[in-house]
Amino acid sequence: MSKRGLGWLNGLVTSVFAGGVMADWEINLPEPVSPVTREIFDLHMLTAGVALVIMIIVTAVIMYSLWKHRKSAGFEADQHFHESGFGKWAWVFVPVVVLGIDLSIAGKAAKVFDLVEDTTKPELTLKVIGSQWKWTYEYLEDDIRLVANLNRDIPETDPLYLRDTDHRVILPVDTRIRFLHTATDVLHAWWVPALAYKKDSIPGYINETWSIIEKEGVYRGQCAEICGTGHAFMPIVIEAVSKEKYAAWVQDKKLAAAAALVEASADKVWSKDDLMARGQEVYAGNCLACHQAEGQGVPPVFPALKGGLITTGEIAGHIDIVLNGKPGTAMAAWAAQLNDLEIAAVVTYERNAWGNDTGDVVQPADIKAARK
Ligand code: HEC
Ligand SMILES: [Cu+2]
Structure with a gap:
């Protein structure tokens, strides 16, 4: 083998067997x-x-x-x-x-x-909805909705890079859980190898899987059906907790949801600063995956919102596309997914961030009025 070839082999061997890699090298x-x-x-x-x-x-x-019948030992084939x-x-x-x-x-x-x-006799049903590029979870019995996006703060050198989310899916141990799988746009597949087998998430169809988690802990998985350029950006993180802890979490979630609803529907007039701060959060959690951190988008697939015709044009048109989406494109209708305050905040944010500087402020009451 040439010197160059050996160097390459040496590199491969050392990189595979280097201490750190070897330590958590599971076959x-x-x-x-x-x-x-x-x-x-x-x-x-x-x-x-x-x-x-x-x-x-x-x-x-x-x-x-090969050894026994070798020619050098004078072997002759048995013809009978x-x-x-x-x-x-x-x-x-x-x-x-x-x-x-x-x-x-x-x-x-x-x-x-x-x-x-x-998949019979579930004690808890979790609807898992795949979208480009996030997972939405609906706890059907408790009416809780949770959106999990990629945690973008993890550096490439971290083992959890592309494996962590902003919100964890909390589930109780020792409970028969039924998962209902579907998707809003293209095929995805929700897969957490330790807990549940792989099953496609198909728009317009419901597939089922089930599990009883026997041990508390954090379990990770990924989308297992190639679903577009952001396929690698939809990890799954499940945190299995005791039944008591789960009940407490459900209670907290319900109270928080009720409080958010009251806050959003109160006819309060919000300051621009408050709306901008809220809007940035809503944007990061829901819009950033496609329109990108600086509103630059990924043209021509996802339009730039920085200096965009709609984001710097008529307010009504801007509110309309966020509420109702654009059928036939990846731009979803957010009317049912975000409340009046969240939509007002994200629209205000988009109209003033990244140098859009329109100075416009949109209030929750404006969104309420625009809803059909
Ligand atoms: C899955 C990707 C995706 C996500 C997530 C997404 N959008 Fe979009 N958005 C699009 C696409 C694609 C279009 C272009 C639709 C078209 O062809 O007109 C678009 C268009 C828009 C436009 C019009 C831009 C222009 O100049 O045409 C606005 C405003 C907008 N989105 C706001 C939002 C907001 C606010 C959110 C989050 C609440 C969001 N988008 C989330 C994909 C996405
Ligand atoms: Cu996917």
Whole structure:
């Protein structure tokens, strides 16, 4: 091998086996913490084990045959092998053994399938909605809605880069949870290997999975269906807590939602500074993924809002596109997703940030009036 080739190999070996990398270098699937993922894990270990044994036997037979029947030892091929009893029956015997192994794996796999599809009797139902590029969670029994965006403050050097979100999905342990999967735009797939198996999120369809989380902790996953340029930016972070902690979290969430509703619908007139501060938060949580941090967008797919015709033009047109979206494009209608205060704040923000400086201030009452 050339010197250059060796240098390259050396680089590869040292980078793979360098201490830090080696420390959390896991070869197998993540440790399962739910009944159904454990069954899948066991099935994976069974098939991998069977494959390993077969590989060892076949390799050994090949090595032995090559060595035993080598020409230098004067070996001559047996011209009458097929006439012996073994020569006749081996062709039947070997496939029967292989089929037997296959069928025993298939039997086990069929049982796992039954378990996977058993989405009956849930104690808690979480609707998981995939969108470009975020996950929205609806706790159906408790009427809680949660939007999880990529946490953009994690540097590239951090192991959690692209693996952390701004809001965690809180779920109770030892509870039978049903996940309902759907999407608003294109195919996505919600996948947390330790807890639940992969299932596509399809616009207009509902798919189901289920889980019982057996251990408190933080579990991570990703979108597992390529869904566009931001596919890598929709991680999943689940925090499993005790049932008591979960109940307290639900209570807090409900109180906060009620307070936000009261605040948004009160006919209060807000100062520009307050609206700008709020608007920046709303923008970061909902709009930044497409329109970007400096409002520069990703033309031609996502228009720039900095110096945009709509963001610096008529206020009514601006409010209209945020409330109702633009059908047939990735610009969603936000009317049902954001309250009057949030929309007023984000519109005010977009009209004054990044040098747009229109000086316009939009109040929640204006949004209320514009809603159809
Ligand atoms: C999934 C990507 C995406 C997200 C998220 C998104 N937008 Fe858009 N937005 C678009 C696209 C695409 C268009 C262009 C629609 C068209 O073809 O006219 C657009 C257009 C706009 C326009 C009109 C710009 C112009 O000059 O045409 C405004 C204003 C706007 N969006 C505001 C928002 C606000 C406010 C949010 C957050 C609450 C938001 N957008 C979130 C994709 C997105
Ligand atoms: Cu996706």
